[in-house]
Amino acid sequence: MFSTFISRLILLRQFSILEDGFKILGENFYFQPMNQLSIFQKKVEEKFGQKGLTLIYETSKQSFFEFIRKVEKFADNRKKFFDVLLNLIRQFGFGNIEVVEIKEFQAIVQVKNNPFAREYVKLFGFQKKGVDYLLAGILAGYFSKIFDKNVECKEKTCIAKGEAYCNFIVKP
Numbered sequence: 001m002f003s004t005f006i007s008r009l010i011l012l013r014q015f016s017i018l019e020d021g022f023k024i025l026g027e028n029f030y031f032q033p034m035n036q037l038s039i040f041q042k043k044v045e046e047k048f049g050q051k052g053l054t055l056i057y058e059t060s061k062q063s064f065f066e067f068i069r070k071v072e073k074f075a076d077n078r079k080k081f082f083d084v085l086l087n088l089i090r091q092f093g094f095g096n097i098e099v100v101e102i103k104e105f106q107a108i109v110q111v112k113n114n115p116f117a118r119e120y121v122k123l124f125g126f127q128k129k130g131v132d133y134l135l136a137g138i139l140a141g142y143f144s145k146i147f148d149k150n151v152e153c154k155e156k157t158c159i160a161k162g163e164a165y166c167n168f169i170v171k172p
Contacts, residue, residue, distance in 0.1 A: 034093065034115055034116060034119040035119055035122075037116065037119075037134065038116065038119045038123050038124070041053070041056060041120075041131070041133065042123070044056060053133045056133040056134055056137065057133040057134075058137065059137065060133070060134045060135075060136075060137030060138050061137035061140040061141040061144070061153075062137075062141065063141070064137070064141035064142060065141035065144055066141075067141075068085060068142070068145045072145075082142075085142060086099070086142070089135075089139075093115055094111065094114070094116065094135050094138070095111040095112070095113045095114040095116075096111060096113050097110075097111050098110050098112070105147050105151060105171065105172050106151075106169075106171045106172075107143055107169075107170040107171075108167065108168070108169060108170070109139055109167070109168040110166070110168075111132075111135070111165060111166040111167075111168070112165045114159050114165070114166045116131070117130075117132055117158055117159035117160040117166055118159060120160045121159065126160060126161060126162050127158070128161065129158070129161065130155030130156070130161065130166065131155075131158060131160040132158070132160075132166060133155075135155075135166075135168070136153040136155050136168055137153070139153045139168055139170060140152055140170065143170045149172060150172065151170050152170070152171065152172070153169065154168065155168050156169050
């Protein structure tokens, strides 16, 4: 059963399942198992260290920012458009994302049930630092577009560290 959000995208012909993949808002997508993403990140970190993790972050930031630029022309209401994008991030499997505070060029985002962090712990045990570089990059791209200003996003608390939720801080 599709979520209400995906059902609306289907009705608006903005989500389609094709023989060679699927499209959302005119862009090609594919799903990956969460353990595959976790193993990929772990291997990148083992081979390249912090530089590899930064590459995951920067790539997801840039690609999500570019995705927003491509599809924003279809939006008739800026606030509604950014709400749709946040729902899309949730639907991609990043968990129950909630913007708990937003002020001038800064935001605090909380993910209470982060599936990536939970999977990472399951595969590799508890960690000393936050692990969700992909989501941090996506949030940086998202808020850079909202604020019309380049911002960075850092994970301050993380389920993978044994904490109750993942907390991301966005700021210039």
